[in-house]
Amino acid sequence: MEFREYARSSDDRLDLLTGALLIARDAHPGLDFEAQRARLEELARPLCDRGLSALPPTVQARVLSDYLYVVCGFHGAKADYYEPRNSFLNEVLERRTGIPITLAVVYIEVARRVGVDARGVGFPGHFLVRLGAPPGSPAAERNEPVIVDPFHAGRLLDENALQQLLRQAKVRAPLSAEMLEPAPNRHVVARMLMNLRGIYTQRGDGPRLLLTLDRLIDLLPALSSELLERAKLYESLGAPGAALADYQRYLAQEPGGADSELARGAVARLAKKSVRN
DSSP: OOHHHHHTSOGGGOOHHHHHHHHHHHHSTTOOHHHHHHHHHHHHGGGTTSOGGGSOHHHHHHHHHIIIIIISOOEEOOTTTTOGGGGOHHHHHHHSEEOHHHHHHHHHHHHHHTTOOEEEEOOTTSOEEEESSOTTSHHHHHSOOEEEETTTTTEEOOHHHHHHHHHHTTOOSOOOGGGGSOOOHHHHHHHHHHHHHHHHHHHTOHHHHHHHHHHHHHHOTTOHHHHHHHHHHHHHTTOHHHHHHHHHHHHHHOTTSTTHHHHHHHHHHHHHHHHHO
């Protein structure tokens, strides 16, 4: 499957693991998806006969965290957090280290294989995992959901710990239930791409940044700021025609946007340049 085909799928058909592997394939052409799925199956196998699906979310979380972080040795990449390899799932499985969102994908995928409902949470500044039955189900009424920090050894987070994370992220808004709602897979994959966008921007890696922006815009076509960023990048890379198309598309989406004058100026400049050429 190509990324654009994946991005055009309906939300209920967007598989998290496939999205993560498609991102990894951009850095590892020829990546064997089935081999990576088999690695996850093998990783989950020792927990399959533990009957985790029948246990409360708190117990599920403790068993999963102990297994993944103590037994298997997964850990947060604190020394080289901004190393791109930490964003590629195959490398995370190989090296057993990653950033919060890729470690969350490992946690979620292992949990799913042993009958545990685990979902990503796009918490401000730090991606988390939520364990517990889907909201509105009978099981959800019996058990409070549990929030796990996949970067810090799968520790269980209480309200005080969550508020501390908000302070670290310099978020002034108070902790709310909405911050702990499960994130749609589309948004999880987009957040993985946004992490890479920041890394490639910082490194000045134009070609990889361009590909990452392509993926983001395919996944979330309404992202006007990314469209404008890609237009500027196209210009810097010497592709004025592509830049012009993106500026025009930005104006069609955001005719009164904060950067609309900048975009109009760019359109006039590039159109004039095109006529001269």
